[in-house]
Amino acid sequence: MKTPALASSNKGFALNLTVLLALLVLVFPSSMDIFRLNMMGKYLSYAFVAMGLVLCWGYGGILSLGQGIFFGLGGYCMAMFLKLEASTPEYTASQTTPGIPDFMDWNQLTELPWFWEAFKSFPLTLVLILLVPTVFAYFFGLCMFKRRVGGVYFSIITQAIACIMTILIVGQQGYTGGINGITDLKTCMGFDIRTNGAKLFLYYLCVFLLVLAVLLCTWVSRSKAGRLLVAIRDDEQRVRFSGYDVANYKIFVLCFSAFLSAVGGAMFTLQTGFMSPSFVGIVASIEMVVFCAVGGRMSIYGAIYGTLIVSVAKTAISENFPELWSLLIGAIFIGCVLVFPKGLAGLYADHVMPFLSGLDGRLKGAFRGAREDREAQIEALRDVPADKVLLGVPPQFLSGDGMDGIDDGRSLS
Amino acid sequence: MKKKEFALEVEGLTVSFDGFKAVDDLSFYVDEGEIRVIIGPNGAGKTTVLDLICGKTKATSGSIRFRGTELTKLKENEIVDAGVGRKFQNPSIYENLTVFENLELSYPKGKKVFGALFFRRDQEVIDKVREVAREIFLEEKLSMKASLLSHGQKQWLEIGMLLIQDPALMMLDEPVAGMSVAERKQTAELLRRITKGRSVIVIEHDMKFVEDIADRVTVMHQGKLLAEGSMESIKKNQQVIDVYLGQ
Amino acid sequence: MLSGYTASELLSIFAMQGFAGLSLFSVFLLMALGLAVIFGQMGVINMAHGEFMILGAYTTYVTSNLFQAYAPGLFPIYFFVAVAVSFIAAGALGALVEWAVIRHLYSRPLDTLLATWGLSLILQQVYRSIFGAKEVTVILPDWMMGALQVTDSIEIPINGLIVLVLTLIVTVFMWAVMFRSRLGVQLRAVVLNRPMAGAVGINTALVDRITFSFGCGIAGIAGCAFTMIGSTGPTAGQLYIVDTFLVVVFGGAGTLIGTICSAFGIAQAQSVMEFFMSGSMAKVITLLIVVGILMIRPQGLFSVKVRK
């Protein structure tokens, strides 16, 4: 039997998804020209990373400052395929060795390196886009979490790895395109990705994949594994003594976030027509954490809105006050951490939701019981020390957030 | 002569922290079905012994065998799988989850990552959780957040989380500390019920409580074994009186 | 690559290379000392550490200009004044930042990372607005430039020596403050048990502020020293941040001796490898070794096994 709580959580889920879809599918395309829409699509590809971070950091407590690595690997895999397609012997006829990407020719390579061969095939490329970052995350996670490297240490090591990757990509320019990245991508399977029609298609493809990712994240976050991640974040040792191999869960969530990031990276490459090592670096990786923090680190939808809002703000400010944007963005970060530690999702849950449910409650009395229950819990929480509330999962913050299962859901009546 | 089969064999166990030996060449044996109480003054190394058995701390030397399995080489969760469960001194529960979820997480099913992803809350799980909750007097509180429980209730919840794992060796670190008199009584009853059919190690300071439940008592002092035997014999042991009981 | 040289030539190269490693060591250590306090002791992930260093560098720049304009006679010794002024300037900014931002975040270490990242963006822009986007040159008195001729073929850079000596002084100073002063005892008490420290009458808020500002002040000194060997520009601080964190983490957060040893190890490894392979690869391999060792010893080189 469905309990009122469960029904309302599903209702919240449907509402959230509908609002998101309406925004992405209706509002944006009808109010923007193709250039702005393409930019939105680009930002949405960052949202994949932010969503991965919600699970990895918000739920699992693992703050990776190297998500750009996975984004970049996914993007590079896509870019390698597109670059090979763009490097036809006819188009590269003026090179010493026609038929290989231009930057290889500049670096005196005379044949395609072996690891590029796989990217001649589109199906294989798709597999590699998903596989390479995930497998990398798996081995990295294996090394780190089995050895119980955690917390701040993990964050700093991920930075070092991002640093290593950047130096390698920049240094091995004959194989990777170096600091320029892989540029001048033209077609994908014969379709010109630079036309307006293609950009529109890619935007919708991105939205479609994003919705799939939302569903996947919601499923993971509502599963027992999602609850375990929160438990691991709060008290890792305790979970071990409940008989769980904590490292495996951490590896899983890192791989999962890497997987999502890779999809984002590939979509980025398709929509912008190039990939650059600057995404693998530390700055990009931290920016993605900021997206997630602004949106609310426990909220899947928050991550998407956070990404869009910060990116749009950054673009708008830099277009209008090019000399001031870093001041304002910096102030937004600090303000966000100090004043809205729960991000947009927290703001919504604290101020908008109570208002809405007040309205709702007056209209229909049916769910009143459940709501009072929840408010009682909120009241009770007020007595808990502030840091507990911040670190923990206050119930009001969870509602309508796709993770109700953790705390108010499924009571047994 | 055939060596007697013990449930738990601790032999030559030593751990040193930066030169300080918290547990020093300790050996003791626990029978199947026995309730063993460890007593001793503060800093005697009692909690450290439990830490060593359940894998929280790694031994410097010595061995811990449980039903023939060497525990010192295993990870915490493997020790749990081997049938050793532990309740900590300070209630250690998932504060952000409900009582139901606390028990559910401890239920030994869906422990692997993919098991947990596809874990379904079926009737069997619900029944088992309810059964345990009834046992630990928390049936009414199933949907309450664990952080809102009283201190004593948290202790019970943790015992429940242990119980639902159905361990063959149960280790309880001061299970009645911080409880009211009424709660102590309830807890003693609870322990008597649930310790049936398993080996139990309890750390406790409440001598009345110890006398109530102990089969045998081990006294530790400065990381070493001071005395071992029935409560009666321990009470008469002059050394024990000097360092601990006589205060 | 070493064939075709005489033994004495090789000897002097090794001597100079040894000194190169030593001077890299002092650079790393100087960078890391401030962070060892802020991150190692207080647990604040200060991503703006590099910007505090650059504040020290800009302070030195301003000081040198002032001396040139108003007291050219004292110019040869302005550097000592600059060290003190840098310490004070960075420390003052540190105190301000602690008051405005950090003190609200002690219970949320990972959030300090985000807030200080924002701070670093702001500081960079402020530097850019005040000093311009271009790098500035800090003019050094003549006696600080050039090399010391030890033998015919061995030359030791003077500024390297100065950085080394400065590092030693700062290290000893810090050791004294942390382990021999009342502030140090109070700080360690606050770190170990904040409520208890408060209960026994330690003004924890004040201790926090002084400590944070002390760490920032040391970063300022580092920045001052770096004007001798590196560039002074709005974004120069970012170059150092990963290295600095790695040194502190590698040594084991919270131990001074660990920080020293890790700075020494990383510097020597990098310096030796740079001699035998390309700079890029040397950097990659050094980082990989550090990550590898951290995997084996997650708590860093020098961490104490404690009874929890």
Place this chain on the structure above:
Amino acid sequence: MKSKIAAKLSAVLIGAALACAAGQALAGDNPIAVTDKAVTVGILHSITGTIALSEAGSVQGEKLAIKEINKQGGVLGRQIEYVQEDGASDWPTYSEKAQKLILKDHVATIFGCWTSASRKAVLPIVEQHDNLLFYPVFTEGLESSPNIIYLGPDATQQIIAGLDWVINEKKAKTFYFIGSDYIWPRTSFKIARKYIEDKGLKVVGEEYYPLGHTQFNSVINKFKLKKPDVIFSTVVGGSNVAFYKQMKAAGIDLAKEKPLLLTTSVTEDEVLGIGGENIEGGYSIMKYFQSMKNEENEKFVKDFKAAYGEKSVIGDTTESAYLGPWIWKAAVEKAGTFDIDKVRAALPGIELVKTPNGYVKVHENHYMWMKTYIGQAQKDGQFKIVHGSELMEPNPFMKGY
């Protein structure tokens, strides 16, 4: 039940989306913003981030030229208005901002970019939308886009002039290469090595350090070990400062020319950061130095200082950037229209007889015919010109290398 509603809703949404899509796809055709009174151009450089310090001068040069052109009555009777965007030292941002300038501001041309990477990011954009980019920096070549004008010297123009001079005048026999690790230094050294080895001389070392690297003691020790006649540096950005300061500190006095330092990456702008006393005596190869003695340059320096302060300096790239608007103006006037296709067709062969660096002419391949000069760094941050080449043809694809 709820999910059915959601499904229906999404079906409606998708339908509506497709309708919007159809409308979107038909949009196209991008006019340029020219009125009777004004024409809009774009300026696209980093004013924030790590490259901002290098690009600051280019922005100044471009703005000064635009101001002067406007004062003279503009182009085809229109005043030039500019929209400035920040590339933020991030290549993807350059790409985005270039699109914005073209599609939103409908600029008639873009002056901008600095690093090769930023140019590579913008190249597909200007090609796709058929706009123009005037690029003010010396370059590795290896590229010749119909939509980009390369205002700075290409690698051959810089290197061959420089090498000829050290080999002939200074009798250099051995060379040590040190550069930042990216395409321009590597390409430069590829050319240089071929040229040197063809003459039977020797390259004794070649090293690359990551961008932003600040520790050069090890490589300085290698200089001491190998004792090359010439150290050839293409170190860029902040690394430059560390490199020269540490050389000086290690007792290598560049003024003694033992070894002699040759560089293609240091202009007056860089010396500002390095400090004149640290690079005093080193030789830089450029098409322009602030100290050039000619009427045009004296006026240019005077105007520049009047606009940006007495202390400001002008490097090669700043001057290239200053040339950009002038060359564009000449091309527009030759074409008689702002129409980009026609301007582009008019560009090859455009010559400016009197510029601060003398005669320049746009080549068919969109690079510039120019003379290259060798200047010796002085303590005051200026260069003393010691040698000037003949007019050199640009050779971006390095035929023969």
